[in-house]
Amino acid sequence: MSGSAQNTAVPVGAEAKPASPRSRLGARRPGAFLDLGVQVGVVLALCVAWEAGARLGAINPFLLPPLTDVLARIGEDAMSGAVFVDLGLTLYRALFGFLIAAVIGIPVGILMSRSRIVRWFFDPLLSIGFPMPKVAFLPIFILWFDIYDTSKVIMVAFSCFFPIAAATYAGTTGLDKWPIWSARSFGAKEVEILWEVNLPMALPQILTGLQVALPVGMITTVVTEMLMGGRGIGGSMIMAGRFADSVGVFAGIVEIVALGFLVVKSLELVRARLLAWHPETRR
Amino acid sequence: MSALRQAPAVDPAGMAGAAGIRIDAVTHAYRSPGRPPVTALDRISLDIGPTEFHALLGPSGCGKSTLLYLIGGFIPVQDGAITTPKGRVTAPGPERSIVFQNFALFPWKTVRENVLYGLRKSGVGREESEARAREFISLVHLTGFEDAYPSQLSGGMQQRAAIARTLAVDPKILLMDEPFGALDAQTRRVMQEELRAIWQRSPKTVVFVTHDVQEAVFLADRISIMSSRPGRIQHVLDVPLPKERGEDTLESREFIQLSEHIWRLVREQAVAATRGRL
Amino acid sequence: MSAAGAGPADAALALPRNTLLFKLFDGVLRYSPLLVLVAVWEGLGLSGFVSRQMLPDLGTILSEFWRMLTGGDLLYNTARSLSRSFSGLALAIVVGLAAGLAMATARPARLLINPVVQIFYPMPKSALIPVVMIWLGLGDASKVLLIFLGCLLPVVVGAYNGARGVNPFLVWSARSLGAGRFEVLREVIVPAAMPEILNGCRTALAFSFILMVSSEFLIASDGVGYMISSLGDGGIYPAMFAVIFFVAAIGFAADRVYSVIMRRQLRWREA
Numbered sequence: 001m002s003g004s005a006q007n008t009a010v011p012v013g014a015e016a017k018p019a020s021p022r023s024r025l026g027a028r029r030p031g032a033f034l035d036l037g038v039q040v041g042v043v044l045a046l047c048v049a050w051e052a053g054a055r056l057g058a059i060n061p062f063l064l065p066p067l068t069d070v071l072a073r074i075g076e077d078a079m080s081g082a083v084f085v086d087l088g089l090t091l092y093r094a095l096f097g098f099l100i101a102a103v104i105g106i107p108v109g110i111l112m113s114r115s116r117i118v119r120w121f122f123d124p125l126l127s128i129g130f131p132m133p134k135v136a137f138l139p140i141f142i143l144w145f146d147i148y149d150t151s152k153v154i155m156v157a158f159s160c161f162f163p164i165a166a167a168t169y170a171g172t173t174g175l176d177k178w179p180i181w182s183a184r185s186f187g188a189k190e191v192e193i194l195w196e197v198n199l200p201m202a203l204p205q206i207l208t209g210l211q212v213a214l215p216v217g218m219i220t221t222v223v224t225e226m227l228m229g230g231r232g233i234g235g236s237m238i239m240a241g242r243f244a245d246s247v248g249v250f251a252g253i254v255e256i257v258a259l260g261f262l263v264v265k266s267l268e269l270v271r272a273r274l275l276a277w278h279p280e281t282r283r
Numbered sequence: 284m285s286a287l288r289q290a291p292a293v294d295p296a297g298m299a300g301a302a303g304i305r306i307d308a309v310t311h312a313y314r315s316p317g318r319p320p321v322t323a324l325d326r327i328s329l330d331i332g333p334t335e336f337h338a339l340l341g342p343s344g345c346g347k348s349t350l351l352y353l354i355g356g357f358i359p360v361q362d363g364a365i366t367t368p369k370g371r372v373t374a375p376g377p378e379r380s381i382v383f384q385n386f387a388l389f390p391w392k393t394v395r396e397n398v399l400y401g402l403r404k405s406g407v408g409r410e411e412s413e414a415r416a417r418e419f420i421s422l423v424h425l426t427g428f429e430d431a432y433p434s435q436l437s438g439g440m441q442q443r444a445a446i447a448r449t450l451a452v453d454p455k456i457l458l459m460d461e462p463f464g465a466l467d468a469q470t471r472r473v474m475q476e477e478l479r480a481i482w483q484r485s486p487k488t489v490v491f492v493t494h495d496v497q498e499a500v501f502l503a504d505r506i507s508i509m510s511s512r513p514g515r516i517q518h519v520l521d522v523p524l525p526k527e528r529g530e531d532t533l534e535s536r537e538f539i540q541l542s543e544h545i546w547r548l549v550r551e552q553a554v555a556a557t558r559g560r561l
Numbered sequence: 562m563s564a565a566g567a568g569p570a571d572a573a574l575a576l577p578r579n580t581l582l583f584k585l586f587d588g589v590l591r592y593s594p595l596l597v598l599v600a601v602w603e604g605l606g607l608s609g610f611v612s613r614q615m616l617p618d619l620g621t622i623l624s625e626f627w628r629m630l631t632g633g634d635l636l637y638n639t640a641r642s643l644s645r646s647f648s649g650l651a652l653a654i655v656v657g658l659a660a661g662l663a664m665a666t667a668r669p670a671r672l673l674i675n676p677v678v679q680i681f682y683p684m685p686k687s688a689l690i691p692v693v694m695i696w697l698g699l700g701d702a703s704k705v706l707l708i709f710l711g712c713l714l715p716v717v718v719g720a721y722n723g724a725r726g727v728n729p730f731l732v733w734s735a736r737s738l739g740a741g742r743f744e745v746l747r748e749v750i751v752p753a754a755m756p757e758i759l760n761g762c763r764t765a766l767a768f769s770f771i772l773m774v775s776s777e778f779l780i781a782s783d784g785v786g787y788m789i790s791s792l793g794d795g796g797i798y799p800a801m802f803a804v805i806f807f808v809a810a811i812g813f814a815a816d817r818v819y820s821v822i823m824r825r826q827l828r829w830r831e832a
Contacts, residue, residue: 241691
């Protein structure tokens with residue numbers, strides 16, 4: 001195994017598992033309903049503690065403004081539409097960059113497993129690019145593409161590319177040969193085998209790569225927005241931070257928590273849908 | 284099936300002092316929410332003598348492993364009681380050691396470290412532990428593989444290491460859960476002979492779970508035949524074979540006849556069970 | 562990379578493997594695509610399509626790097642950055658391990674911690690930068706806290722999944738050999754969960770670099786991230802490129818070192 005293939009499996013968690021805590025945390029067990037109830041209770045209790053702590057003066061309200069104030073701010077911004085502009089822009093940048101990375105990264109990964117030359121070229125680049133902190137390249141992209149959306153989207157795509165390509169490469173190499181042989185024995189052409197056998201078999205790992213890449217894309221989007229300013233959640237939050245508007249900062253946190261939750265869970269649903277045939281779904 | 288005899292309940296006084304296991308009206312059910320409980324064991328009573336090699340024989344799903352795990356103290360007894368000379372079983376303890384079908388060696392420890400683990404836990408000193416580990420590793424013919432990790436060994440070798448780890452602590456009671464189930468036929472045969480020989484040299488209570496009739500007959504002094512759903516002991520049979528057993532035992536008339544007899548009993552169970560399910 | 566894999570040098574020369582010369586040649590050939598990138602970079606720069614401002618020639622970048630390195634500037638800022646990064650990471654590993662193991666072994670801990678993990682796991686951690694700024698200002702503490710918070714959940718989840726996934730027969734074996742509950746945790750659950758714990762820590766290591774650089778871009782007066790952004794603001798692009806490549810190299814090297822340690826720890830997994 002060459003370097004990049006080793007790296008691929010690693011930051012993901014175990015080999016073919018999504019980097020999500022849900023796989024085991026959300027399992028259906030005896031007493032699952034009771035557990036769920038208790039956990040919802042814990043969340044509510046934390047919210048109440050937050051509110052009460054800030055209101056009763058146990059916490060300095062500048063450091064942690066009362067929850068109701070934060071929610072009221074989100075309400076105001078929702079009325080004016082600002083929340084939706086910010087969330088929409090952030091989501092658009094994250095998803096657009098992510099999409100570009102997937103459209104380039106998946107074919108690169110597949111080609112790496114099928115062509116020596118492509119592998120020769122990309123293997124060292126992946127093994128170097130995968131672990132390095134890609135955010136550091138942000139000033140280069142700003143220099144090259146100015147401070148508007150282009151550089152943000154390219155930065156996001158650049159960070160998402162490596163996990164996706166590496167996971168696809170790892171997923172499409174070293175596949176179990178029996179399904180491929182049996183497809184061949186039915187007279188399938190090589191292209192058909194690629195689409196009908198290789199890709200479905202590699203799908204769990206490709207999806208895992210996407211599931212690693214998406215949060216990375218979100219992190220990067222927020223950083224680019226903070227650094228370049230302008231609209232978007234990151235920009236609004238850093239602005240609020242600079243003006244010591246702590247209610248604004250926490251409103252941003254609540255919004256980004258919701259957005260992150262939504263995006264990550266959606267991808268998990270997509271995975272469950274696409275892998276309905278896979279044993280992991282039935283676990 | 285009228286001629287079935289439940290194991291007779293022996294008077295408790297007979298147990299006093301001697302090692303052995305007394306299982307008294309043990310019932311065990313698996314519960315999962317939204318489904319009726321599944322009775323895995325139904326009023327099992329059985330006494331196993333202090334130096335007895337006892338086989339629990341039955342089809343898969345008859346609860347024989349559950350019974351073994353109860354004796355081991357790994358799952359709590361719901362109803363009834365299991366008693367050893369150390370008292371009622373409530374938790375795992377070093378006087379009742381177990382060998383699992385899937386070996387359960389610690390994969391991050393070498394063969395030697397695995398064997399040493401149990402010895403250290405039972406408070407044996409460092410030097411004696413080392414000596415005992417060497418002794419038992421050689422007993423299971425793994426000398427030369429002391430520093431290998433389990434992943435570097437074949438299934439048969441892993442199982443021998445697991446057996447060495449368990450035997451080295453010299454438990455009063457040895458529990459074996461289809462220990463040879465994952466081995467190929469040849470290795471299996473060799474391991475059976477070795478196990479019997481080891482037991483011969485230092486007799487102790489052995490409870491051996493298997494679904495292989497010949498294995499049970501070859502190894503055991505007494506055999507309990509279990510039925511499934513609910514798990515019950517249908518027959519308890521003595522094995523009137525000589526203590527010393529080897530290659531020729533397998534060809535002896537008694538062995539063949541007894542195997543056939545037991546096979547018929549087991550088959551009856553299986554047929555009845557299948558009919559019941561249809 | 563490993564000696565067993567067919568390196569590119571196999572095709573090119575008939576040297577005996579494992580000799581230094583072979584390894585050297587193998588390494589050069591393996592990383593030769595980088596030379597292609599260098600050639601493209603220089604070619605574009607020389608062609609005049611792109612201004613030298615945007616694509617400084619590599620010689621200048623290297624000499625800038627040398628100047629900053631020997632001037633001590635770079636080393637000082639690197640030390641500042643790494644100390645933040647590693648304190649946050651170390652704290653996250655200690656707390657994360659404890660929390661993850663507690664969750665896996667005690668139901669009350671699971672019920673308390675799990676909802677927090679579920680809610681905050683998908684949150685892009687960089688969003689916490691303004692929060693730590695409000696809480697702790699612009700000093701070191703805010704960045705260490707950020708890195709700690711950002712690295713915490715991968716460790717928690719790794720430890721939890723690892724400890725939950727331990728083969729119960731291993732636990733039973735240890736119990737029947739006389740191990741108590743705490744001993745089972747220390748001698749069975751932790752080593753058995755080690756692969757997933759180490760993976761979680763590796764993800765955390767990557768996060769620690771990302772958050773270190775990001776936070777230094779935004780709120781710092783030293784550190785490599787600060788160096789990059791101030792060089793960029795000042796229009797000293799060759800030096801900026803030099804520091805960026807240097808930071809990327811450190812991130813890569815840290816991961817390499819970690820993976821060597823990890824492989825040594827997990828030797829028992831190799832057949």
